[in-house]
Amino acid sequence: MNILVCVKRVPDTETRVRIAEDGQSIDPSGVKYVVSPYDEFAVEAALRTKEALGEGEVAVVSLGGEDSQETLRSGLAMGADRGVLLKGEVTMDGLATAKTLAAHVEEEGPDLVLLGVKAVDDDQQQVGPMLATLLGRPCVTGVAEFEMKDGTAVCRREVEGGVEVVEVDLPAVITVTKGPFEPRYASLKGIMAAKRKPLDTKEVEVPASSLEVKALEPPPEKAEGRIVGEGPDAVPELVRLLREEAKVL
Amino acid sequence: MSQILAVGEQRDGVVRGATREVVSAAASTASELGGDAHALLLGGAGMGEAAQELGRFGAAVVKVAEHEALSGYQGEGYARVLAEQIRSGGYAAVFFPGTIQGKDLAPRVAALLDVPLAQEATEISVRDGGLEIVRPIYAGKAFARVRIDAAPVLVSLRPNVFPAEERDGAGTVEAVAVEVDSSGWKARTVEFQAQGGDIPDVAEAAVVVSGGRGLKDPEHWGILEELREAIGSQAGLGASRAVVDAGWRPHAEQVGQTGKTVAPKLYFAVGISGAIQHLAGMRTAGTIVAVNRDPDAPIFKVADYGVVGDLFEVVPRLTQEIRALKSEG
Numbered sequence: 001m002n003i004l005v006c007v008k009r010v011p012d013t014e015t016r017v018r019i020a021e022d023g024q025s026i027d028p029s030g031v032k033y034v035v036s037p038y039d040e041f042a043v044e045a046a047l048r049t050k051e052a053l054g055e056g057e058v059a060v061v062s063l064g065g066e067d068s069q070e071t072l073r074s075g076l077a078m079g080a081d082r083g084v085l086l087k088g089e090v091t092m093d094g095l096a097t098a099k100t101l102a103a104h105v106e107e108e109g110p111d112l113v114l115l116g117v118k119a120v121d122d123d124q125q126q127v128g129p130m131l132a133t134l135l136g137r138p139c140v141t142g143v144a145e146f147e148m149k150d151g152t153a154v155c156r157r158e159v160e161g162g163v164e165v166v167e168v169d170l171p172a173v174i175t176v177t178k179g180p181f182e183p184r185y186a187s188l189k190g191i192m193a194a195k196r197k198p199l200d201t202k203e204v205e206v207p208a209s210s211l212e213v214k215a216l217e218p219p220p221e222k223a224e225g226r227i228v229g230e231g232p233d234a235v236p237e238l239v240r241l242l243r244e245e246a247k248v249l
Numbered sequence: 250m251s252q253i254l255a256v257g258e259q260r261d262g263v264v265r266g267a268t269r270e271v272v273s274a275a276a277s278t279a280s281e282l283g284g285d286a287h288a289l290l291l292g293g294a295g296m297g298e299a300a301q302e303l304g305r306f307g308a309a310v311v312k313v314a315e316h317e318a319l320s321g322y323q324g325e326g327y328a329r330v331l332a333e334q335i336r337s338g339g340y341a342a343v344f345f346p347g348t349i350q351g352k353d354l355a356p357r358v359a360a361l362l363d364v365p366l367a368q369e370a371t372e373i374s375v376r377d378g379g380l381e382i383v384r385p386i387y388a389g390k391a392f393a394r395v396r397i398d399a400a401p402v403l404v405s406l407r408p409n410v411f412p413a414e415e416r417d418g419a420g421t422v423e424a425v426a427v428e429v430d431s432s433g434w435k436a437r438t439v440e441f442q443a444q445g446g447d448i449p450d451v452a453e454a455a456v457v458v459s460g461g462r463g464l465k466d467p468e469h470w471g472i473l474e475e476l477r478e479a480i481g482s483q484a485g486l487g488a489s490r491a492v493v494d495a496g497w498r499p500h501a502e503q504v505g506q507t508g509k510t511v512a513p514k515l516y517f518a519v520g521i522s523g524a525i526q527h528l529a530g531m532r533t534a535g536t537i538v539a540v541n542r543d544p545d546a547p548i549f550k551v552a553d554y555g556v557v558g559d560l561f562e563v564v565p566r567l568t569q570e571i572r573a574l575k576s577e578g
């Protein structure tokens with residue numbers, strides 16, 4: 001079984017986001033970039049699936065600039081077999097990204113495509129189901145865990161108020177959320193091996209978009225919080241404030 | 250032609266999630282554009298009452314598409330029916346609830362209609378005859394102001410952010426006939442395992458009581474449970490990743506970058522230090538209360554009200570005071 005995992009390069013979640021002078025992007029200086037955390041869960045899920053089946057291939061693909069090679073190498077170091085860089089422009093329009101990824105999926109024809117439930121930079125949470133729809137494939141989103149059974153993936157999906165068990169026939173698209181499996185650390189041996197694994201680069205044309213980012217803004221200034229007091233004696237005053245000032249009780 | 254369609258969400262005929270907010274927002278935005286709001290409910294049967302309710306929240310017309318095959322949510326099937334209704338209705342914009350279901354459905358519809366989508370808007374305004382949308386990025390560390398020059402403009406709305414306002418007058422309810430061919434569906438929901446009983450999900454709750462490693466032991470969750478009960482049925486439980494990873498609480502309750510994003514009116518962070526990944530999931534809450542014995546804990550930087558102290562003393566007292574308040578009426 002061939003699995004393709006889509007991975008995106010994003011700023012580390014610890015990053016302090018500063019808006020650049022053009023007011024339309026973030027200032028990249030001092031920013032450390034990582035594989036988007038949910039994409040790491042997706043790589044882990046792909047590797048576990050391959051291990052459980054005892055056959056198949058795991059490939060990682062990323063749309064981005066030259067820098068995204070580093071992201072792909074992280075996937076290879078975890079254990080993926082090969083990587084493909086689709087060299088092209090990344091925008092906030094997930095549909096443009098999905099179209100570009102769809103063209104690649106049609107070329108390779110993997111049985112299963114895994115994505116993160118969302119990329120933690122733009123938080124658009126859309127590329128997976130868009131990609132599936134463009135391909136005419138079924139899609140299950142927000143899957144914490146899945147297992148292969150005779151060409152069907154049995155997925156556990158977290159929804160409001162419970163867990164849904166969804167069966168989906170392959171070929172399919174699954175978006176992965178945090179589940180019970182921690183993504184493995186790349187061992188030194190893995191990192192060395194990754195250097196010798198195939199990593200192809202393909203120039204792509206990302207379709208034009210009608211979604212325009214006019215400006216990035218810092219979060220609205222929040223009034224300085226207030227320490228109401230210490231210990232249980234502060235509670236009556238807290239309750240008074242919640243009721244009379246914040247009007248939430 | 251400035252009609253806006255609000256996509257409703259229901260389960261067993263009961264309106265769910267952010268639907269009322271979405272209908273209200275559609276009504277006020279449409280009136281600025283000189284049009285009105287329609288709402289659409291998809292489902293099996295028995296949605297009459299839900300439909301009337303959406304009329305009261307500002308939908309001039311509530312369309313109800315009932316079909317046996319639509320009785321449970323199925324992304325592929327719902328998206329097709331919806332795309333068809335949007336095409337024939339000629340809407341200027343379509344608003345979705347930013348719930349798990351809404352955020353699964355909206356991208357599929359966007360792909361079918363070949364238009365972009367802005368997820369989890371926190372502000373929508375009319376500017377130069379078009380819509381300008383503000384949405385959080387980098388987990389709320391910044392906001393993007395975007396414009397979509399396409400028809401229709403597709404947006405999902407972050408729950409608990411837009412006001413739900415009941416209005417005078419009722420909308421007309423209209424049944425629409427839909428054709429659904431479920432034979433080609435390749436994804437099937439085979440089981441639903443309810444969790445948390447009647448407690449609202451952390452992502453939907455109007456009040457969230459969240460606990461972290463400061464509680465020291467899963468056995469101690471009883472004190473948060475009591476606080477939640479004292480507040481009432483609109484309150485849910487949340488947790489930090491540290492306690493989810495430790496297996497004390499289910500992942501469904503995790504708030505933060507790799508958990509759920511919540512924006513309740515009131516959020517209690519109890520024994521939670523306030524790591525940046527936790528703040529990512531709750532910083533847009535209306536009012537934040539922190540209880541922590543470390544006065545330098547970062548959670549106090551985002552909290553509106555903080556109490557420095559031992560949570561095992563503070564929380565039971567808080568529960569007691571709130572109970573007293575409620576019994577006064």
Ligand SMILES: Cc1cc2nc3c(=O)[nH]c(=O)nc-3n(C[C@H](O)[C@H](O)[C@H](O)COP(=O)(O)OP(=O)(O)OC[C@H]3O[C@@H](n4cnc5c(N)ncnc54)[C@H](O)[C@@H]3O)c2cc1C
Nearest residue numbers: 461462463489490491505506507508520521522527542560
């Ligand atoms: C990629 C990535 C993603 C992550 N995603 C998330 C996420 O989604 N959600 C999340 O929450 N975290 C996330 N984290 C983890 C995050 O960095 C923190 O480790 C975690 O939030 C800490 O949980 P905590 O506040 O419960 O524990 P701690 O940091 O240990 O804090 C416990 C707090 O309790 C207080 N305390 C102790 N005893 C008492 C007492 N008796 N009374 C009052 N106060 C007391 C202490 O002063 C302390 O402030 C993520 C990390 C990474 C790297």
Ligand SMILES: Nc1ncnc2c1ncn2[C@@H]1O[C@H](COP(=O)(O)O)[C@@H](O)[C@H]1O
Nearest residue numbers: 006007063115116118119124125126127
């Ligand atoms: N530029 C990209 N390259 C590869 N995969 C991507 C890219 N952008 C998004 N994805 C995938 O789509 C998922 C959801 O992204 P988003 O819809 O942008 O939140 C991510 O977790 C990735 O798996």
